[in-house]
Amino acid sequence: MKRGLSILLTGIIMTSVALSGCSGAKKADSNVIKIGVFEPMTGANAAGGALEVEGIKLANKLYPEVLGKKVELVIEDNKSDKVEAANAANRLVNKEKVNAIIGSWGSSLSMAAGDIVKKAKVPTVGASCTNPLVTQGNDYYFRVCFIDPFQGTVMANYAATKLNAKKAAIIKEVSNDYAVGLAKFFTDSFKSLTGDQNCIVEDSKYNTGDQDFTAQLTNIKAKNPDVIFAPGNFTESALIIKQARQLGIKAPIIGGDTWETDEFLKIGGAAVEGATFSTFFATEKPITEESKKFLDAYKAEYKKDPAAVTALGYDAYIMILDAIKRANSGDGEKIRNEMAKTKDFQGAAGVITLDENRNAVKNAVIKIVKDGKFTYLDTIEPKK
């Protein structure tokens, strides 16, 4: 009885908080649809953020209007920092009064904004943040990419079946939710694939911003694994691979979608040749009509091949526009309800169907660095 009462009370308090948050979010100008973008433009993740913003801007250029209103992008820098990410989301919600938000590269940064957008009822779409916790329990957070339980399984499968690995070592960025989550799903999956509980011979950690990994790598070298799984930012990962090769480690090194940036290739140089990772989209395999449109426009604009996360940034934008069109309104709650129904939506990086947790269910692509370029290797379908 008492418990029932307290739950009721909590419910009332929560609703009132949510309502008061909502009342503050009156739209300033009804002739413009504002889409907020919070991405890392400086700091360790800046290169990743820049790639997504390229895609978002391109989409804005191709689709500048919805419901007869101009769509305005409001771009905030979250400085690759969790506190700054929360600040940036706050500014978008309270000061700019945006109708929807896109962001952010990096799951930790996205999570920092979770409560803010939920409270303000602003539908938010993550482009490439893959940690399950980003959307879990948050009705206003969506994403246009697959999630890490799937990605971890894909790489464990690749290691076990394609590389015939029996023993794996892990070196992960411990302060990064993305890397920690991915490492866990890889471990679980690799254990069940090899049937060996001791197949992970070394589980090393490092911190964001570390530059020297020789100690961890020397320990890994001593264990002589068949493969090394190194989820983390491209900056640290490129240095890890470089230092591993300098220490004479020959084992293949595999990782996740964050590696796909020019900086990874430039910093890693010859050392990252053969580095393999899962990602969302390969330009060699355009999937939909929208893919072709995106590829042509991107090449015309930037004179290079787009990264997978650029396509996802593009998709996040057009998915929001689609939901606004169907909702026929700029109201956060209405957009959210329509967005949740997204099914078989033709995005640039594949067909998007959102599951009950607002995550896209779609194929993963495996790429390898070959002759200093990211090259398509394989496509993996999700389990139905």
Add this chain to the structure above:
Amino acid sequence: MSFDIFLQHLTNGISLGSLYALIAIGYTMVYGILRLINFAHGDIFMMATYFAFYGVITFGVPWYIVFPIVILLTASLGMTLEVAAYRPLRNAPKISIMISAIGASFLLENLAIVIFGGVNKAFPTPEVFTGVVQLGPVSLQKLTFYIPIITVIFLVALLYLINHTKTGMAMRAVSKDHETAGVMGIDVNKTISITFGIGSALAAIGALMWGLKFPQIYPLMGVMPGLKCFIAAVIGGIGNIKGAVLGGFILGVGEIMLVAFLPSDYTGYRDAFAFILLIVVLLFRPTGIMGEKISEKV
């Protein structure tokens, strides 16, 4: 752990430690003369890597021409900073000049973000430095040999400069009491300028080595090395050049060995080690390991 692996860890540690030592020398030298903790040292260090990046990558000039120019440019940057941010405060309370140093540090960092952009860039790595040598069971970058040698050369050169030249004598006099030194006919401003020039040149050399070893540069890259080398300087006894080298080696080898011997669950805490070490040293020896009053303060 086999002996081979231990040897590899030890060389890794010495390689990292000598790099810390090289940067810590510049830190400690400025402190020794001015009693000023130059918080902008790490950011001057960062600027040097960008100078080198633009010289080699953007303008395509060979590294052996760029590197000396970088050292000169960085030295003049340090001297400019001294004239602009520290000289006007020479007679102000110590705390004001320290706050000015923190301000200078933020200014350089944010300037770098605006001018160079926040995206990490790849530092040029000539094969001469980064080639790998196999010594029995131990794999080494060629750089691993160069850094300790460079550190020792500069250690000896600096000690000679300070103890056996007229400029050095002026530096020592200014460090004792700059007003009296001025009265005695020593050009205080010039002496302090020279100190900053040398300190910044050392930061540049450290930065070039750092960039070759960890070939990615970004505007905030000076923060952590700056802190670590400050710690190295304090552990060794701040103001004492030999102490800075010793502190650098202790810190570098300690960090590597910590990761090497602790269970892998704790490997993410290596930075905490540096700070715990600092606290412990300060508890037992507040003046640092070699920071006796009688030892020469630069």
